[in-house]
Amino acid sequence: MPSPTTILAALLSVGLLATAQQSTDAVAVTDNLAAEYAAKIDAGSIQGWANATSAAGQAVRFTVDVSGLPTKNAPFTYHIHEFPVPPDGNCTGTGAHLDPFGRTQSPPCNVTAPQTCQVGDLSGKHGAINATSAHYNFTDSYVSTNPSNVAFFGNLSFVIHDSTTARLACANFTQVVSSPSGGDDSSEDGDEDTCDD
Ligand SMILES: *[C@@H]1O[C@H](CO)[C@@H](O)[C@H](O)[C@H]1NC(C)=O
Ligand SMILES: *[C@@H]1O[C@H](CO)[C@@H](O)[C@H](O)[C@H]1NC(C)=O
Ligand SMILES: *[C@@H]1O[C@H](CO)[C@@H](O)[C@H](O)[C@H]1NC(C)=O
Ligand SMILES: *[C@@H]1O[C@H](CO)[C@@H](O)[C@H](O)[C@H]1NC(C)=O
Ligand SMILES: *[C@@H]1O[C@H](CO)[C@@H](O)[C@H](O)[C@H]1NC(C)=O
Ligand SMILES: *[C@@H]1O[C@H](CO)[C@@H](O)[C@H](O)[C@H]1NC(C)=O
Ligand SMILES: *[C@@H]1O[C@H](CO)[C@@H](O)[C@H](O)[C@H]1NC(C)=O
Ligand SMILES: [Cu+2]
Numbered sequence: 001m002p003s004p005t006t007i008l009a010a011l012l013s014v015g016l017l018a019t020a021q022q023s024t025d026a027v028a029v030t031d032n033l034a035a036e037y038a039a040k041i042d043a044g045s046i047q048g049w050a051n052a053t054s055a056a057g058q059a060v061r062f063t064v065d066v067s068g069l070p071t072k073n074a075p076f077t078y079h080i081h082e083f084p085v086p087p088d089g090n091c092t093g094t095g096a097h098l099d100p101f102g103r104t105q106s107p108p109c110n111v112t113a114p115q116t117c118q119v120g121d122l123s124g125k126h127g128a129i130n131a132t133s134a135h136y137n138f139t140d141s142y143v144s145t146n147p148s149n150v151a152f153f154g155n156l157s158f159v160i161h162d163s164t165t166a167r168l169a170c171a172n173f174t175q176v177v178s179s180p181s182g183g184d185d186s187s188e189d190g191d192e193d194t195c196d197d
Helices: 004-021 123-128
Strands: 035-043 046-054 060-067 077-081 135-142 157-161 167-175
Touching: 035 157, 046 167, 060 123, 077 123, 123 135
Parallel strands: none
Antiparallel strands: 035 046, 035 167, 046 060, 060 135, 077 157, 157 167
């Protein structure tokens, strides 16, 4: 019967080997298209946008504008998840984080070495939300607006969690296509809350 210490040492070395094999740094993206995506956050009191814009060959600039977060269980993390939101809106269906390099969630993202973080771990790289609202702008060099890049997020989703990891809100990114005439044909009617869970 091996001693508990021996078993622990064996488990640790297997774990370290596994980590070393699957942990690959994210590749800085250089092939972005000129594109704009917007995710409309609409989950009861939690309202806002997570918008992402890139110029050709430039890193993606995010504008995260969210309000109505709860007064408990901060900080709130936010990520790009690996699947879109299912038609029924159940955030569980968005799966895990966008992680094309197989880094997994552990250890936590090191904010000073963003290439070592999961591509989809936006709050790990750019800061979680500690308040009931936020207006964050940041640029991320590891997500892509090019569908041929493994870090493409244009058909995925934006998810906000609380400190218990519960999923408070989720939204699909959809491409914003500017009209060739230059006219802004956005139509805004009175909003109604459609989802209260
Ligand atoms: C996000 O994009 C949508 C769609 O273009 C726009 O209506 C909204 O004002 C934008 N919000 C922010 C905070 O940029
Ligand atoms: C999100 O996008 C997917 C794929 O286009 C679609 O099937 C789904 O209905 C959308 N979810 C919501 C809540 O609109
Ligand atoms: C959402 O999906 C998960 C996993 O399929 C399920 O356990 C949960 O009950 C669903 N939530 C709602 C509100 O339907
Ligand atoms: C985080 O990354 C920095 C820069 O590479 C490094 O100096 C530091 O040791 C890292 N911290 C941890 C906890 O890995
Ligand atoms: C949010 O709080 C965490 C600790 O809970 C802190 O490390 C972080 O700097 C805070 N972020 C902001 C934007 O204040
Ligand atoms: C973030 O970007 C938006 C759109 O470009 C701008 O209107 C807003 O003033 C910026 N906010 C901050 C805090 O820089
Ligand atoms: C998103 O689009 C990319 C490029 O077309 C594709 O490879 C990927 O499978 C799609 N992801 C999902 C979840 O549909
Ligand atoms: Cu998440």
